[in-house]
Amino acid sequence: MTTPLLSSCGDLLDEVRRQSPLVQCITNYVAMNLAANVLLAAGASPAMVHAPAEAGEFARLSGAVTINIGTLSTLWLEGMCEAAKAAHESGKPWVLDPVAHFATAFRRKATEALLVLRPTVIRGNASEIMALAGDASSGRGVDSGDSVERAEVSAMVLARRAHAVVAVTGAVDFVTDGRDSVRIAGGSALMPKITAMGCALTGLVGACVAVAPAAPLMATVCALACFGVAGSQAAQTAQGPGSFAWQFIDALAALDGTALKAHAQVTHA
Amino acid sequence: MTTPLLSSCGDLLDEVRRQSPLVQCITNYVAMNLAANVLLAAGASPAMVHAPAEAGEFARLSGAVTINIGTLSTLWLEGMCEAAKAAHESGKPWVLDPVAHFATAFRRKATEALLVLRPTVIRGNASEIMALAGDASSGRGVDSGDSVERAEVSAMVLARRAHAVVAVTGAVDFVTDGRDSVRIAGGSALMPKITAMGCALTGLVGACVAVAPAAPLMATVCALACFGVAGSQAAQTAQGPGSFAWQFIDALAALDGTALKAHAQVTHA
Amino acid sequence: MTTPLLSSCGDLLDEVRRQSPLVQCITNYVAMNLAANVLLAAGASPAMVHAPAEAGEFARLSGAVTINIGTLSTLWLEGMCEAAKAAHESGKPWVLDPVAHFATAFRRKATEALLVLRPTVIRGNASEIMALAGDASSGRGVDSGDSVERAEVSAMVLARRAHAVVAVTGAVDFVTDGRDSVRIAGGSALMPKITAMGCALTGLVGACVAVAPAAPLMATVCALACFGVAGSQAAQTAQGPGSFAWQFIDALAALDGTALKAHAQVTHA
Numbered sequence: 180m181t182t183p184l185l186s187s188c189g190d191l192l193d194e195v196r197r198q199s200p201l202v203q204c205i206t207n208y209v210a211m212n213l214a215a216n217v218l219l220a221a222g223a224s225p226a227m228v229h230a231p232a233e234a235g236e237f238a239r240l241s242g243a244v245t246i247n248i249g250t251l252s253t254l255w256l257e258g259m260c261e262a263a264k265a266a267h268e269s270g271k272p273w274v275l276d277p278v279a280h281f282a283t284a285f286r287r288k289a290t291e292a293l294l295v296l297r298p299t300v301i302r303g304n305a306s307e308i309m310a311l312a313g314d315a316s317s318g319r320g321v322d323s324g325d326s327v328e329r330a331e332v333s334a335m336v337l338a339r340r341a342h343a344v345v346a347v348t349g350a351v352d353f354v355t356d357g358r359d360s361v362r363i364a365g366g367s368a369l370m371p372k373i374t375a376m377g378c379a380l381t382g383l384v385g386a387c388v389a390v391a392p393a394a395p396l397m398a399t400v401c402a403l404a405c406f407g408v409a410g411s412q413a414a415q416t417a418q419g420p421g422s423f424a425w426q427f428i429d430a431l432a433a434l435d436g437t438a439l440k441a442h443a444q445v446t447h448a
Numbered sequence: 449m450t451t452p453l454l455s456s457c458g459d460l461l462d463e464v465r466r467q468s469p470l471v472q473c474i475t476n477y478v479a480m481n482l483a484a485n486v487l488l489a490a491g492a493s494p495a496m497v498h499a500p501a502e503a504g505e506f507a508r509l510s511g512a513v514t515i516n517i518g519t520l521s522t523l524w525l526e527g528m529c530e531a532a533k534a535a536h537e538s539g540k541p542w543v544l545d546p547v548a549h550f551a552t553a554f555r556r557k558a559t560e561a562l563l564v565l566r567p568t569v570i571r572g573n574a575s576e577i578m579a580l581a582g583d584a585s586s587g588r589g590v591d592s593g594d595s596v597e598r599a600e601v602s603a604m605v606l607a608r609r610a611h612a613v614v615a616v617t618g619a620v621d622f623v624t625d626g627r628d629s630v631r632i633a634g635g636s637a638l639m640p641k642i643t644a645m646g647c648a649l650t651g652l653v654g655a656c657v658a659v660a661p662a663a664p665l666m667a668t669v670c671a672l673a674c675f676g677v678a679g680s681q682a683a684q685t686a687q688g689p690g691s692f693a694w695q696f697i698d699a700l701a702a703l704d705g706t707a708l709k710a711h712a713q714v715t716h717a
Numbered sequence: 718m719t720t721p722l723l724s725s726c727g728d729l730l731d732e733v734r735r736q737s738p739l740v741q742c743i744t745n746y747v748a749m750n751l752a753a754n755v756l757l758a759a760g761a762s763p764a765m766v767h768a769p770a771e772a773g774e775f776a777r778l779s780g781a782v783t784i785n786i787g788t789l790s791t792l793w794l795e796g797m798c799e800a801a802k803a804a805h806e807s808g809k810p811w812v813l814d815p816v817a818h819f820a821t822a823f824r825r826k827a828t829e830a831l832l833v834l835r836p837t838v839i840r841g842n843a844s845e846i847m848a849l850a851g852d853a854s855s856g857r858g859v860d861s862g863d864s865v866e867r868a869e870v871s872a873m874v875l876a877r878r879a880h881a882v883v884a885v886t887g888a889v890d891f892v893t894d895g896r897d898s899v900r901i902a903g904g905s906a907l908m909p910k911i912t913a914m915g916c917a918l919t920g921l922v923g924a925c926v927a928v929a930p931a932a933p934l935m936a937t938v939c940a941l942a943c944f945g946v947a948g949s950q951a952a953q954t955a956q957g958p959g960s961f962a963w964q965f966i967d968a969l970a971a972l973d974g975t976a977l978k979a980h981a982q983v984t985h986a
Contacts, residue, residue: 201589209749209765211478211519215643220689225643226548226589227478230521233552240551240588250749252768252792254521279764282778283771319778320739320764372970374753374763420758421966428690432641470858480747480788484912489958494912495817495858496747499790502821509820509857523790697959701910 189436196222200242200389207249210378223386238265242389360448365407367414404443458705465491469511469658476518479647492655507534511658629717634676636683673712727974734760738780738927745787748916761924776803780927785814898986903945905952
């Protein structure tokens with residue numbers, strides 16, 4: 180049965196392909212290529228622009244900005260803040276991906292500075308979201324040490340405090356704006372075995388929210404549902420993480436609104 | 449029928465494989481991996497060396513330098529200028545790829561500074577070349593908003609003004625030195641759906657012009673023809689952009705001068 | 718016949734998958750994605766953390782650190798030295814990959830500074846190891862101009878001088894601690910046609926030595942043997958470098974200790 184939420188997600192994917200929103204991705208070195216290919220496969224137009232000298236100016240031209248601190252440095256943080264500030268000031272949505280923000284003092288401070296600039300959506304793994312909400316987590320490095328279930332309350336607390344949509348991704352994703360919450364199933368156990376899938380997903384959230392800036396919860400669910408369906412499809416034929424990676428891109432590129440409505444596993448929590 | 453131009457292109461590809469020229473690629477973070485793999489598939493030896501502390505010194509050791517401003521920053525621009533200056537002074541060809549140079553003031557100034565250092569070849573999409581020639585374009589971000597046809601006059605004007613070979617790549621490529629012009633067909637509609645294909649092509653232009661520094665027009669046509677043939681071949685079996693990417697590399701790696709002569713779609717304009 | 722060394726290698730691979738060591742990789746922009754995917758395929762947890770502001774702090778959290786100077790710059794060198802120093806001080810093993818260290822003055826000085834910080838393992842191609850030992854080499858850019866055989870004596874001299882395990886990788890790899898030496902066969906002629914395979918291998922050495930810090934020679938042999946077996950397997954079905962790349966990841970992800978013991982070609986030199 181196609182729920183109203185699922186129907187909106189399907190329509191939004193078609194709209195992303197129609198509008199091809201320009202999405203400024205400030206992401207880590209590991210993820211850049213995959214993130215760009217994911218956005219292209221979904222019909223968006225990615226642009227990786229990070230320098231303080233132009234990041235703010237470019238943000239005003241973009242439909243949305245996504246910021247991922249995976250390979251953070253002082254100069255990049257400056258560009259991230261410029262872009263986030265410009266996005267906020269010009270009413271453009273922006274997405275924060277606080278990779279391993281708890282690991283070092285530098286990351287903790289950077290994430291605090293970015294949170295002040297009011298992200299529209301925050302996407303992370305369970306350990307990241309729990310730590311961001313001030314809860315104890317088992318995070319270590321960039322991989323999660325906690326289950327999504329354990330992070331659900333943290334996500335709701337964080338969403339209310341930050342006035343943002345919060346997405347916890349894992350085996351079954353959880354998305355909330357602090358009032359409404361949604362779970363998205365699907366995907367594959369191979370996904371965490373491929374680097375930067377989460378970072379690329381953050382980029383896709385940016386593409387969706389660029390096209391539906393007034394509905395960030397639905398836009399986030401749409402992006403996660405696309406990953407769930409494409410991931411499930413790729414897993415049917417993949418022999419391992421190497422073959423999964425390109426089959427996932429093929430599946431995502433072939434996905435349209437109708438298929439998304441038919442196959443996405445989205446339920447209100 | 450194999451024209452003299454096509455025959456030269458075929459011979460040049462074989463010569464690239466024989467000489468394996470060292471090509472210094474200063475390119476964007478998104479493109480680095482693909483550019484290196486494209487150069488290796490064509491038999492060249494890529495080296496990504498960008499720091500101001502060594503970019504000029506390394507340029508003197510290289511057969512050619514390629515510079516792409518995709519993920520520009522102040523420090524990288526410094527290294528680019530060092531490398532371009534060293535290439536120019538030591539008589540080495542260098543190739544400029546002015547990604548989205550019109551998008552921000554920072555990019556516009558950077559491109560002006562690089563043009564002063566006399567690139568041998570300038571490669572861009574239609575919007576980039578039109579804007580570089582001072583014409584109105586519909587460019588937005590890194591993807592072209594204009595057709596190659598619309599950019600042909602701009603390319604000729606730019607070639608004469610910059611004393612450079614200018615290549616406009618798209619559905620059918622156009623290459624000109626301001627006097628002679630060539631069109632290269634082939635490729636696939638999947639190519640713009642894979643990030644950094646244009647940037648990687650810039651690297652291959654560098655490899656070809658390293659081996660034929662006195663014939664930059666022909667060298668540029670050769671690189672574009674290689675992409676056209678390998679792209680057409682990969683498209684025959686690809687299921688989407690994910691499978692296209694690796695099949696393109698396989699096709700390029702298998703391409704030799706004889707096959708290039710037989711399959712390239714090159715015509716004098 | 719499974720020798721004691723081979724048996725230890727097989728057990729170590731299983732242990733890497735069981736412990737999933739956190740490995741801090743400071744590597745070049747070209748290699749980051751492949752290196753992360755290789756480490757994930759082997760069961761490790763890679764983290765690319767390079768900024769001077771946190772590289773040392775993160776090294777103390779990691780099981781091992783790997784440093785590759787492929788796309789070196791002044792700021793990155795600072796982060797590398799912080800991480801190497803922290804690793805050395807906290808008794809964590811670290812691996813040095815001195816890409817093209819002989820090419821420029823900047824690289825030579827950087828490599829000298831890193832060697833002072835006592836790498837546990839040094840991995841390079843024949844030209845790099847020969848030049849590091851002070852011998853004449855035919856290196857040019859990042860590709861080797863010399864055979865592994867020619868570099869064996871240099872490797873032993875360097876191992877003794879640097880109190881490190883030295884690995885020379887090529888057609889048949891050579892690993893030595895200055896007393897015991899091992900050769901590892903296998904792999905494929907396609908491996909040098911894919912960029913950053915050596916850099917990714919350096920990352921895998923880090924994962925192995927993180928789990929067996931007291932046996933760096935065996936840990937290094939284990940990583941090289943994994944590449945040899947996965948490379949041989951991928952080459953059986955690959956059509957070229959493009960298909961080899963993902964088939965290699967699939968093969969590595971499927972490899973376990975038993976298969977490694979059965980197929981690795983490891984002999985005492």
